[in-house]
Amino acid sequence: MSGAHLHLLLNHIPTVAFGVAVALFVAGLIKKSEDLTQAGFVAFFLNALLAIPAYVSGNAAEFILRDQPGMSASVVTAHQNAAMLGFIFMQLTGLVGWVALWRFRRWTIPVLLVLSIVTFAFMARAANIGGGIRHPEILAGDPTVSGAWPEPAAMGTALIVNYPWVWPICEIFHFVGLCMLFGVALLVNLRMLGFIEGVAFADLNWLLPWAVLGLVVNLITGMLFFLASPDQYTQNAAFGWKIGLIVVAGATLLYPIMSDEIRTLKQDARASLVARCVAAGSICLWIGVIFLGRFLPYIGSE
Amino acid sequence: MGSLLAEIEQSGVATWIREGGVLYGYPLILFLHTLGLGTLVGLSSAIDLRLLGVGQGIPLKSLEKTFVLMWAGFALNAATGSLLFVADARKHASNPAFYLKLLFVALAIVVLVLIRNRVFREQSTGKMLAAASLACWFIAMSSARLMAYISEFIS
Numbered sequence: 001m002s003g004a005h006l007h008l009l010l011n012h013i014p015t016v017a018f019g020v021a022v023a024l025f026v027a028g029l030i031k032k033s034e035d036l037t038q039a040g041f042v043a044f045f046l047n048a049l050l051a052i053p054a055y056v057s058g059n060a061a062e063f064i065l066r067d068q069p070g071m072s073a074s075v076v077t078a079h080q081n082a083a084m085l086g087f088i089f090m091q092l093t094g095l096v097g098w099v100a101l102w103r104f105r106r107w108t109i110p111v112l113l114v115l116s117i118v119t120f121a122f123m124a125r126a127a128n129i130g131g132g133i134r135h136p137e138i139l140a141g142d143p144t145v146s147g148a149w150p151e152p153a154a155m156g157t158a159l160i161v162n163y164p165w166v167w168p169i170c171e172i173f174h175f176v177g178l179c180m181l182f183g184v185a186l187l188v189n190l191r192m193l194g195f196i197e198g199v200a201f202a203d204l205n206w207l208l209p210w211a212v213l214g215l216v217v218n219l220i221t222g223m224l225f226f227l228a229s230p231d232q233y234t235q236n237a238a239f240g241w242k243i244g245l246i247v248v249a250g251a252t253l254l255y256p257i258m259s260d261e262i263r264t265l266k267q268d269a270r271a272s273l274v275a276r277c278v279a280a281g282s283i284c285l286w287i288g289v290i291f292l293g294r295f296l297p298y299i300g301s302e
Numbered sequence: 303m304g305s306l307l308a309e310i311e312q313s314g315v316a317t318w319i320r321e322g323g324v325l326y327g328y329p330l331i332l333f334l335h336t337l338g339l340g341t342l343v344g345l346s347s348a349i350d351l352r353l354l355g356v357g358q359g360i361p362l363k364s365l366e367k368t369f370v371l372m373w374a375g376f377a378l379n380a381a382t383g384s385l386l387f388v389a390d391a392r393k394h395a396s397n398p399a400f401y402l403k404l405l406f407v408a409l410a411i412v413v414l415v416l417i418r419n420r421v422f423r424e425q426s427t428g429k430m431l432a433a434a435s436l437a438c439w440f441i442a443m444s445s446a447r448l449m450a451y452i453s454e455f456i457s
Contacts, residue, residue, distance in 0.1 A: 168447065168448060171447050172443065172444045172447045172448075175339070175443050175447060176440065176443065178336075178339075178340055178344075179339070179340060179343040179347055179439070179443075180344070180347065182340035182341070182344045183340065183341075183343065183344020183345050183346070183347055183348045184348050186340075186341065186345060186371075187345060187348050187365075187368065190368070191364075195367060196364055196367055196368065197364060197367075198361055198363055198364040199360050199361055199364035199365075200359070202359070203357055203358075203359030203360045203361075204360055205357075206356055206357030206358075206359075206360075207348060207351060207352070207360075210348070210351060267361075287337060290333065290336055290337060290340060291333050291337075293336075294329065294332050294333040294336050295329050295333065297329075298328075298329040299329075
């Protein structure tokens with residue numbers, strides 16, 4: 001499967017699957033069903049994770065299509081900027097969705113309502129311009145007119161390419177994020193595994209946002225690396241696997257906050273076999289992410 | 303001194319690390335060094351956060367077992383770090399960022415031992431120690447990351 005196939009497959013997630021997420025959330029609010037609203041929170045978070053491969057596979061598709069006749073590079077650039085705008089709001093929606101699951105606060109509802117609708121609108125616009133790459137007849141206006149819309153992808157690229165100190169600083173913070181994410185995830189998973197005992201999960205739970213914050217830091221810094229030279233990453237097999245593992249490993253950050261068993265795990269209680277398997281899997285997945293990140297420059301690229 | 307470092311670089315093990323192949327040798331050692339870093343610094347900073355007031359309900363006694371893992375991470379990084387050093391002995395030995403890194407790793411380890419002895423065993427609050435620990439790790443990690451840039455700059 002080529003990068004172009006992959007992008008065609010994945011690009012329906014931020015539009016179609018995200019639309020389902022918004023529908024779940026809104027239906028939950030209307031029906032006053034806590035279960036439906038929670039399903040919406042989960043779907044927001046998973047959509048945000050899946051938006052990562054959806055976004056980066058776009059550059060893989062562009063790599064294949066760039067020399068084909070009839071390709072308009074400026075429409076591709078307009079699509080990329082529109083997609084990045086939607087991506088940023090998608091990540092904010094996923095983040096607030098995670099917070100709402102972690103410890104429900106009233107403010108999360110209106111914030112999510114606004115964020116998810118804005119995200120959906122931005123993603124629909126990105127999808128429309130993206131469709132216009134191959135089918136220019138569907139484009140109503142000219143999307144390549146710059147200035148009307150923000151160009152976050154171009155701004156990110158300019159930031160990391162034009163200022164030589166940005167890359168090293170991003171590297172430092174990529175390691176800071178790694179430590180926050182891996183350290184806290186390790187601690188929480190070791191409690192589920194029973195290696196650490198004598199602490200109720202409700203207390204340990206307060207540390208979890210620091211793991212998510214580490215993920216946010218690494219998503220921002222990692223995305224800047226990617227924007228600097230996308231071909232170097234999309235043409236590297238280890239990168240694809242790393243992104244795939246991040247999606248699955250990231251999803252394990254939902255388990256402790258969603259499972260009633262873990263949320264209410266008493267100080268000296270043992271977690272179930274299922275929880276222990278998830279915890280062991282989560283640790284292995286994060287180690288796999290580190291492994292692929294470290295091996296990225298050495299394997300996978302020709 | 304220079305000839306000793308050159309000799310270290312020419313030794314069998316150093317040559318093997320540099321030129322040994324793709325999947326083992328340099329990249330594998332680098333990965334293990336990062337894994338040790340994530341374990342040691344990750345768990346140490348999680349403890350620092352607890353001491354600074356995040357998740358105050360977490361009994362310190364429950365975190366004592368993590369010291370085994372942190373020492374294991376430190377041992378792994380001392381071993382892999384030595385191997386990475388011998389592979390490029392002259393380059394690292396002439397790099398001021400390398401000594402800064404060693405200094406702050408040493409300080410961070412001293413602070414970690416103090417946290418274990420004073421806070422875990424003698425029940426002092428340890429807020430200052432926790433802040434010092436986070437600062438030491440941040441400086442150690444930053445200077446480690448900047449080693450590559452500084453060696454390029456001075457050469």
